[in-house]
Structure formats: structure tokens, C-alpha cells
Amino acid sequence: MCRPRAAADDASASDATDGDEIEAAKALERPRCTNWSKDGLAKQWEQTRRRLLRTPCTVPREHLTKLTRVAFANAYECEGGPPCVVDGCATLFENVPPSIAELRQLYGETNFRVSDTHGAMVGLEVWYRYAATTDDDAPFAIYDAEFADLDGFAYDVPRFLSQDAFARANVDERPPWRWLLLGGPRSGTGVHVDPLYTHAWVYLVQGLKRWIFLPSHLSRDELRALGVGEPQLPSAQWFSRYRDAAAALPGAVELVQRPGELVYVPAGRPHAVLNLEWSYALTHNYAILSNACVSSTSIEEPEFFEVLRATLPSYEARPIVRPERWLGPRDAAALVVAAW
Numbered sequence: 001m002c003r004p005r006a007a008a009d010d011a012s013a014s015d016a017t018d019g020d021e022i023e024a025a026k027a028l029e030r031p032r033c034t035n036w037s038k039d040g041l042a043k044q045w046e047q048t049r050r051r052l053l054r055t056p057c058t059v060p061r062e063h064l065t066k067l068t069r070v071a072f073a074n075a076y077e078c079e080g081g082p083p084c085v086v087d088g089c090a091t092l093f094e095n096v097p098p099s100i101a102e103l104r105q106l107y108g109e110t111n112f113r114v115s116d117t118h119g120a121m122v123g124l125e126v127w128y129r130y131a132a133t134t135d136d137d138a139p140f141a142i143y144d145a146e147f148a149d150l151d152g153f154a155y156d157v158p159r160f161l162s163q164d165a166f167a168r169a170n171v172d173e174r175p176p177w178r179w180l181l182l183g184g185p186r187s188g189t190g191v192h193v194d195p196l197y198t199h200a201w202v203y204l205v206q207g208l209k210r211w212i213f214l215p216s217h218l219s220r221d222e223l224r225a226l227g228v229g230e231p232q233l234p235s236a237q238w239f240s241r242y243r244d245a246a247a248a249l250p251g252a253v254e255l256v257q258r259p260g261e262l263v264y265v266p267a268g269r270p271h272a273v274l275n276l277e278w279s280y281a282l283t284h285n286y287a288i289l290s291n292a293c294v295s296s297t298s299i300e301e302p303e304f305f306e307v308l309r310a311t312l313p314s315y316e317a318r319p320i321v322r323p324e325r326w327l328g329p330r331d332a333a334a335l336v337v338a339a340w
Contacts, residue, residue: 018126025120029140032231041186041236042135049185049276052210052239057085057255059213064088067160076264077162077199077288083213083269085255086158086262089203093282095154099206100182100280104128106152113144116176124182131184131278138234141183141275145176153180157284158262161201164286165293168311175301181281183207188235188274191228196300197293198285200265204257207279211263212243214270215251228270235274268292 026036041048062072062084076084097103108125122130124142131139147153166174175196191214194200202209214226227233227242246252256276257263265271267290287293298305 018123018129021122021126022130025114025122025140028118028120029114030231030234036134036136036138039137039237039240041137041240045186048240052243052274053208053256053276055210055254055256058253059255060084062086064092064158064160067158069160069162072160073162073288076266079290079292080216081266083211083253083266083271084264085257086160086264087260089158089262090260092156092158093203093205096205096282097152100128100278103182103280107150110150112142112180112182113146114140115143116145127182128184131187134184137186138236139184139187141187142180144180145178147180148178153282155203155282158201161264161286162199162288164284165289166198166287166308169304169307173307174304177286178282178284181279181283183275183279185275185277186236187279189272190232190235190238191223191226191270191272192232193268193270194265194285195296196285196287197267197290197296198287199267200283200285201262202257202265202273202281202283203262204259205280205282206259207281208276209257209263209279209281210239210254210274210276211257212239212246212252212254212272213265214246215249216269217251218249218270223270235272238272239274 026033030036060082064086065088067086076082097106104125108123108128110124111121112124112127114120114122122142127142131141164177166177177198181202188209214223214228218226223229226246227238233241247254255263267288287297297308
């Protein structure tokens with residue numbers, strides 16, 4: 001892992017280096033984009049922000065102290081289960097840095113990753129100056145999957161969530177699964193489905209995140225009509241162009257996530273997230289060995305699938321050619337037990 005930053009000889013050289021660093025990251029992040037401010041979203045941001053902030057929460061709300069693993073699995077982690085907001089999780093994260101300002105003091109001269117899909121890294125302070133001054137429609141954010149290598153990030157995973165079946169493999173063998181998320185206003189993630197049919201949780205330390213979950217049954221043509229495809233449309237542009245049509249669909253749900261809240265994201269559910277202000281979050285993806293997860297992993301991550309298979313002796317004799325039959329139990333509560 002390469003994180004240290006070299007000191008520049010003078011201020012002008014530093015400014016030039018920082019500018020080159022930002023431009024290089026932007027070129028890798030959205031190689032087809034030649035004008036990052038073509039929609040003029042920065043000029044109308046306050047009006048857009050106020051409108052999106054007024055959206056009521058239309059997902060279930062739970063409290064940490066009232067949740068058990070089996071009850072949560074049956075209510076949410078089962079096939080087709082809804083997203084939810086969980087209150088009462090702040091004590092699990094009380095030992096992480098409490099703000100972006102604190103992160104800047106601790107790690108301002110440290111490099112952080114912008115994405116898992118390319119090698120771009122930027123200094124935290126360099127990124128902050130960019131995000132604080134840019135008129136880009138959708139500024140890029142920090143999505144660092146190796147933040148846990150730094151000192152200072154000590155927290156507990158909520159016990160009501162099913163244990164992560166992928167954790168049977170060594171950390172270095174598994175695909176990226178936990179991230180530090182730092183974003184300025186208008187940054188976020190466009191409509192996507194989390195990889196390998198994994199579930200996820202996102203805990204917000206600071207800021208406001210605007211979420212929308214699309215119905216899970218939409219066809220490819222219906223998704224395309226809502227601006228969902230490749231390359232992924234950045235979140236701010238998607239919310240500006242397609243949010244109203246998407247929100248009107250039966251089964252679409254929305255919420256504004258506030259500090260101290262944890263959002264649960266069910267496997268297979270298309271969703272988009274937009275930062276309404278400076279936001280800092282921690283997130284994990286975790287696997288329950290459902291048929292869909294097993295099938296997706298065997299196809300998309302075949303080498304990791306072989307590693308995972310070797311950790312489950314009772315399944316070693318199962319043929320890979322029919323991954324949908326690799327696992328027997330289908331209800332979520334049984335999967336909680338079967339995976340461990």
C-alpha cells in the first residue's frame with residue numbers, strides 16, 4: 001500500500017502538483033467525460049438541496065436494542081426484503097474520528113483511494129480543497145477500501161446483522177468489502193446494485209445522505225428509461241434528471257440519512273445515494289450464502305469462489321456447474337445458521 005506523500009519544494013509547485021493530481025483522478029474516474037460542469041448543477045444546488053431534503057422517510061425504522069439476528073434476517077435479509085434505518089448505533093462507532101475536520105488533522109497529508117476500479121489516489125487535503133471549490137456537477141469522492149490499515153478506525157459491526165460468510169477467507173483473498181466514504185456536496189453514487197449479491201450497511205458519522213431505492217423487479221428496458229446503464233450516470237445528474245420519475249414508481253422508497261443512523265441495503269436492490277452536504281460514512285458489504293450470492297460469486301469472482309469453497313468442507317463435493325444448487329436452505333434465518 002502506497003500512502004505517503006512527497007513534500008513539494010514551494011507553494012507554486014505544490015499547487016501545480018495538486019492540480020495535476022486532481023485532473024489525473026478525474027480522467028480515470030470518468031474517462032468519457034470532457035466537461036464535468038456541463039449541467040450547471042452547482043449554480044442551482046441550494047434550491048435542489050432544499051427540495052431533496054424535504055423528502056419524507058418511506059422505509060422502516062428500527063432500534064439497535066430491539067433487534068436480534070434471526071428477527072432481522074427474517075424481516076429484512078430474506079429474498080425481496082426492504083431496506084431500513086437503524087437508530088442507536090452511535091456507541092459502536094464512538095472511537096472513530098468524529099468529523100472530516102478531525103480526519104484532515106490526522107491524515108491530511110495521506111493518500112486515499114478514489115475508487116476500486118482504478119489506481120487513482122489523492123491526498124486528503126488536496127481532495128478537500130478540490131471538493132470545497134469546484135463547480136463540477138458531481139465532484140468525485142473518496143472511496144477507500146483500505147482505510148482500516150490506518151490507525152484510529154476502531155468500531156464494532158452491529159450484532160443483529162448476519163455474520164459475513166466471505167469472512168471465512170483471508171482478508172487479502174476476498175474482494176473489497178469495506179470502505180471509508182468521504183464526499184462533498186453533490187457527490188455520491190449513481191444507481192447501482194451491490195456486487196456479488198451481497199447485503200450492505202452504511203453508518204453515517206457526519207453529514208446528510210439522500211437515498212432512493214428503486215423497485216427490484218424492473219426490467220433492463222425500464223431501468224434504461226430511468227437513466228440506468230453503462231457508464232453509470234453520476235448521482236447528482238441522475239437525481240436532477242430522473243429522480244421524480246423513479247420516485248413515482250410503485251415500490252420505490254426514499255430517505256434522508258442523518259448522523260448516527262445506519263442504513264441497511266438489501267442484496268439485489270438498485271439504489272442511488274447523493275451527499276446533500278459534506279458527508280463521512282463507513283460501510284461494509286457482507287455475504288449470506290444464498291443461491292443468488294453463490295451463483296454470482298462463482299461467475300464474477302471464480303478464483304475467490306474456489307477459496308471460499310475450500311472453507312466449507314460440507315460443500316466440497318458439490319459441482320460448480322450448477323451453483324444454484326450449491327446451497328440448500330432458502331429462508332434467511334436458516335442461512336444465518338447454515339453459513340456458520
